[in-house]
Structure formats: C-alpha cells, structure tokens
Amino acid sequence: MIIQPALGQSTQVLVAKQDLLQAFQSIQKAEQQGASNTDLLPLSIQLNTALKYEESAEILSEQGNASGAYSYAVQSINLSTQVAVAAEALGNEAQNSSSYRTILAYTIAIVAAVFSTIAVLEANRIWRIVGRRRLLKAKIEYRKKVR
C-alpha cells in the first residue's frame, strides 16, 4: 500500500495534468515532423486512457480518498510519459526519413536534368551511332546474276 502525505498526492494530480499536456504537445510536434496518423492513433488512445486515470485521480482527491487519487495519478503520469517518449521517437524517425526522401527526390531531379541535357544536345550524334550500329549488324544479301 502506498502512503503519501495529502499535499504530495494533490501535487501528483497536478503533475499528471502537466504530463498529459506535455504528451499532447509531443504528439503535435511529431505530426509537424511528418509522423503519420496511423502511427500516432495508438498514442492518442493511450493518452485518452491517461486522461481517464487523471480524471479518476481528481475525483478521488476531491472525495478525500488520497491513496486512491495518488495511485491513479501515478498511472496517468506513467502512461503520459510513455506516450511523450514514443511520440518523440516517431517524430525524429519521420523527420529523418522525410529529409532522406527530399534529398533523394531532388538528386533524381538533377540527374534526370543532366541526362535530358545530353539527350537533347547530342540527339543527332546518338541517332548517327545507332544508325551505324544497325548498318553494321545488317546482313548483306547478294543478288544472283541472271544470265
């Protein structure tokens, strides 16, 4: 059984509220960094569970059930912390992958521009080479002389 002073318990409820808001802001930051809704939905569900724990802690605290309030507040804090950590990881991962994709996309665009330039300016020479190779590969047909 956890025994804490009444002041400490009400502090835990306040900490639970702050942690909920911090986790919420972590999710918003992860969204800005490019994390997908599908990845963030489980975190939102967890955050709603943490919110329920925090509300239960608040109700119990108002009813004078200090140990019950403390227990719910701690559960809420743990869950909010997990959500904040997971959201931060998802955000960083999304940002790295987004930077990689951007660099790759622009590199492809520049390489395509180089090849296109060559294709446009050297088109005549390329066709000539192709034509010569075709000619070299062609079979020579000899006509029989008709007497």
Next chain:
Amino acid sequence: MKHRLATYLVVFMSLATIFTSATFYIISPKPAQSYMGFGVYSQRGLQGYVPGNMTITPPQTLNWNLTVANRTGREQFIMVIVRLGNSTTFSPNVTSPATPLPELGRIDRFVSDGETSNINFTWTVESTNQTGGVVFLNLRINGQSVSSAPIGSVSGSNFRLIFELWTFDPSSGSFQYGYPGEFAQIGTWLQVWFSTSA
C-alpha cells in the same frame, strides 16, 4: 567550344529548373481546409437522430452519442461544455460561447487528426420542481446530479441542451471556444430542444 559549353549550361539550367519545380510540387503536402465536425445522435445510429423538441417524462434516461470529427491536420485536445437554456436565454454563436448560462458538465477527450471520436453522453431528467409557475429540473449527467436552477421554463416547455466545442490552445495554455480556423477560432455548438411533462 565555349559556345557549346554555354549551350549545355543554358539547357541544363532550364531542365533542372523544370524538374526541381515538378519535384517540389510532388513532394509538397497538398493544401486542405481544416475543420472539425460536431454532432449529437442517439445510440441507435442513423435511425435514431435526436428528434427536435421531444417531450421527456421524468424520470427518463437518454443515451446519446456526441461525435467529434477532427480534420484540422493535427491532434486536438477537445472539451465539450454542456449548458441548459430556454427560449429566452442567450445562444452561443460563431464567435462567443453562452457563458452566462450555467455549466451542467464538461467532457474532455484527445482526438487524433482524421479521427471521428464517439463520446457517450447519458443524461436523466430525474424530477421537476415548480416554483411560481416556473419548472426547474433535477438532472443527472454522466453520473453526476445537477440542478437546472437558475434556468427554468414556464410549464416545463422549451428547454434546450446546448453543447459547445472547445479546443486546447498550447500557446495560451487554456481551452478556447471553437476550433482553430485559418484566421481565427471558429465557434461550434449544437442544441437540442425538449419539454418536460409533469
């Protein structure tokens, strides 16, 4: 030779501009209008749209669903404030909530972007009491008993339950009425009219 190099450079720069512009267009997120939808339904789904101006005979319990759809492009921490009014009281509008009306309850929820959240809303009209021809209600909302006073209604008709949608604004650290629009908060509210029979 110099002329040839210059031609190469001009063509390359032109094509590079075209290709990088196309890439920018492809990888940029597409613009979308952000909005939040707010609805109230009975638990029977589409068959059970909450009827307008229904009559309630106490004690009567109603199970409703509040649905909140988030299409704002980011997670929202929402709060629904439930108020009671009558035909003469102040109504919320697109910019201001009905703050003069007493709050009967608050419901908090985190709603992901792209998600439509269903929130149970169970309320009971337990009894009525009449003072000088004005009927006041004793209500139970999500398990908590509340009185409608000071809001009453003559002969128990034309009461209305008002639901206001509020969203948490991290910059101010408080809930704001409505949801964040392009230029300002957009106030969103619903009301359901009802009367009570003695």
